[in-house]
Amino acid sequence: MRFDKTEISLALVAIACVLFGFISPGWLIFLLTIALAKALVVQGVVMQMRSGLVSFGQGLFYCIGGYTVGMGGQFFGIHDAIAALALGMAVAIVVAMILGLLLTRYRDIFFAMLSLAFSMILFGILVKSQGLGSTDGFNVHNWTLFGWAPETGADSQQTVFTMTIAAGLLIAILIHRYTKAGIGVICEAVRENEVRVEYLGLSPRWLLYGNYVAAAAVSALGGGLTALATGHVDPEMAYWTTSGEFIFIALLGGLGHVAAPFIAAIVFSVVRTYSIEFVPNTWQMILGFTLLGVIVFLPKGLWSLVSREKSGERT
Amino acid sequence: MTNILETRSLNKEFGAVIAAKDLNVQVAKGEVVGVIGSNGAGKTTFINMVTGYLKPTRGEILFNGKSILGHSPRAITRAGMARSFQVAQLFPEMNVLDNLLVALAAAESPRPSFLSPLRSDARIARAEEILAEFGVEHYRDSLVTAVPQGARKLVDIAMALIGNPQMLLLDEPTSGVSMDEKTGLMDTVMNAVRQHGVTVLFVEHDMDVVERYVSRVLAFYSGEIIADGKPAAVLADEQVRDLVTGHRPTQKKGNGAS
Structure with a gap:
């Protein structure tokens, strides 16, 4: 298997991040873990945006990934982190395969609102489920990694951080290849001209369906990692504001590169954390102005700063 | 010669508007057929029905002897019938x-x-x-x-x-193209088509282009075919002159038809 320049760069950055984790304070490792796990969910949003669909309900798969990890440990004795994450992805794939049959019939705002509706249905079910802790959710059982149980605290935090980096690298490489592969480019072609794609003998709907299912799996992985990192899941994971946050990060980063959601998620987390720290009552306003600034000055997201630099363009 | 495309009593109604009325068309393999008609005559509706974009109200469409009625555009494309568009779809x-x-x-x-x-x-x-x-x-x-x-x-x-594809349908291939470019564009297209051995049906408003490249002309008017035959005969037809072209045919500049 040959790796291109982007993939090698991603791997080097991932290694640097893992090493950085050993010398970083716990709060920073935690912040980065959550940011990178959310970036995986955003990758799912971006995959769909590239094909012209905006999901207002990606929290559905984030929540499915998180709850499956939590329920696997609590109710089914699945304590191995990798098995629990894989199960979360599998459940998300099954759900996406069912919902996708309906959702991929719709475009534009209709797709967006339907995806939001399904996410809110899950939120409603979880809120009413006493066995799953209702609005409080429940704690994730202590997990193991190939039989090894990291000690609660710094050890566990470091392990889940490394796992998130590894998962992020693997997904980033796969998505990088996917966007350059036949299906990835043709999904972009669907966004640009669905009629032409149909008259090339392809089914835009089934292309979007495959893309939707793949995006669901990636987002569920992000949800599962978040559950492992925080040790807790609650219905808020499926709430519309959570899905809105993923769109916010997607717009912040832009669609230009597979690394953009990771950068945007970190920027978002830092801005939010410090906004809450310094202006606790108006932190949402700070985030709002940040997004406004990006939309006005960098309509293609933060990544356009890098791509402009690369092409020698200056503003 | 066997027919590659055949429509039987093809009708399309949009409410009270009849866009296609009892269209019976046979296109033989290897033919280059031109479709002429004024705006609203039903030419594009015909192409849209044949390529699965519009569902006919009544009638039958056979491609290589098999019904393609109700098939999706992609299924029809995969079966061997491709099309281009009045506004290039890229x-x-x-x-x-x-x-x-x-x-x-x-x-x-x-x-x-x-x-x-x-x-x-x-x-x-x-x-x-x-x-x-x-x-x-x-x-x-x-x-x-x-x-x-x-x-x-x-x-x-x-x-x-x-x-x-075995058959190519071109919807006004020279529309929006300057007069100077038309002949070059059509020469390029027809050369490629001949190399690929493709049957062609194309909608065209420019009668010079029609005369130069087609072996047969279908003249549409108000959703019906009012003339079908060799270009010289159809373009000389009095009804076609009155309702479609509005002028007498020009002198032939050389037959580019295959």
């Missing part, structure tokens, strides 16, 4: 090469690869051959939106031909 945010690469990938398989790159050396080489065949190789890396209308039309038709 992917505007991609360059010309990528447009062709997408068409090549689609022609290779209805299930595009998840991980192998679209830009393979073999595919790029094939796309460059096609660009050269259509004389648009200098637009290889240009965004579609930066390419002149004539070249866009050629790329659109090239994309339709990539899947090696």
Whole structure:
């Protein structure tokens, strides 16, 4: 298997991040873990945006990934982190395969609102489920990694951080290849001209369906990692504001590169954390102005700063 | 000669408007058929029905003797009938090469690869051959939106031909193209079509183009076919002159029909 320049760069950055984790304070490792796990969910949003669909309900798969990890440990004795994450992805794939049959019939705002509706249905079910802790959710059982149980605290935090980096690298490489592969480019072609794609003998709907299912799996992985990192899941994971946050990060980063959601998620987390720290009552306003600034000055997201630099363009 | 396309009593109604009325058309393999008619005569409706974009109200459509009525556009394309559009249907945010690469990938398989790159050396080489065949190789890396209308039309038709169709339907291939470019564009298209051995049916408003390239003309008026035959005979028909062309046919400039 040959790796291109982007993939090698991603791997080097991932290694640097893992090493950085050993010398970083716990709060920073935690912040980065959550940011990178959310970036995986955003990758799912971006995959769909590239094909012209905006999901207002990606929290559905984030929540499915998180709850499956939590329920696997609590109710089914699945304590191995990798098995629990894989199960979360599998459940998300099954759900996406069912919902996708309906959702991929719709475009534009209709797709967006339907995806939001399904996410809110899950939120409603979880809120009413006493066995799953209702609005409080429940704690994730202590997990193991190939039989090894990291000690609660710094050890566990470091392990889940490394796992998130590894998962992020693997997904980033796969998505990088996917966007350059036949299906990835043709999904972009669907966004640009669905009629032409149909008259090339392809089914835009089934292309979007495959893309939707793949995006669901990636987002569920992000949800599962978040559950492992925080040790807790609650219905808020499926709430519309959570899905809105993923769109916010997607717009912040832009669609230009597979690394953009990771950068945007970190920027978002830092801005939010410090906004809450310094202006606790108006932190949402700070985030709002940040997004406004990006939309006005960098309509293609933060990544356009890098791509402009690369092409020698200056503003 | 066997018919590649046959329509039987094809009708299309949009409420009270009758866009197509009892259209009985047979196109033999290898023919180059021109469709003429004033605006609203039903020409594009006919192409849209045959290629699955519109569902006829009544009637039957046979392609290679098999019914394609109710089939999706992609199924009809896969069966061997391709089309181009009055306004070139391309992917505007991609360059010309990528447009062709997408068409090549689609022609290779209805299930595009998840991980192998679209830009393979073999595919790029094939796309460059096609660009050269259509004389648009200098637009290889240009965004579609930066390419002149004539070249866009050629790329659109090239994309339709990539899947090696048996029949090609062209909806006004020279519309929006300057008078100077028309002959060059049609020569390029007809050369490619002959090389691929494709049956062609095209809608055209320019009678010089019709006379020059087709072996048979169908004249549409108000959703009906009012004349069907050799170009000279149809264009000389009094009813066609009154209702469609509005003028006497020009002297033949040479027969480009195959």
